[in-house]
Amino acid sequence: MTEILLLLHILMGILALLSRDLLKAVLFLAVLSLLSALLFFHLHAPDVALTEAAVGTGLSTFLYIWLIRKVGLKEDE
């Protein structure tokens, strides 16, 4: 299970790096932090998983969305 989660981590990280649409990248990052919370949970660290779920999934997604709304959607060349 750990190997599958780590492979999904790599896939989501590469996709978040390479996507030109910023909103798409934020969605990939949300799934990345979700999977890392599941990984911490699977490795018997529920307190770390709790913090990761609160900060990574909720707060950072909200912050990035709010900032993209102010800055603009497309990444300039």
Next chain:
Amino acid sequence: MDLAPLSWDFINYFLLGTTVVSTVRLIIGPTLADRLVAVNLIAAQVLAILVIVAVKEKLSVYLDVALVYDIFGFIGVLAVVKYFGRKEEIR
């Protein structure tokens, strides 16, 4: 709740496999709405894994992780919908 140890593993791997399959829609989804539904689906499946592991280990601390995760994931989806929910911006 007592199940055979093999069936716990089967449930976990089955839900993880459906998560991997839902990732395909997240990657190839043409519009933003498709990707948002895929994120919500993956969140639901990960939540099911968290609750099932909590029932298996019989620890209530694990259920707190599932609760907090569900609340904040919903807030994240709400933020996307509130700021980019108008029709001309969803491509």
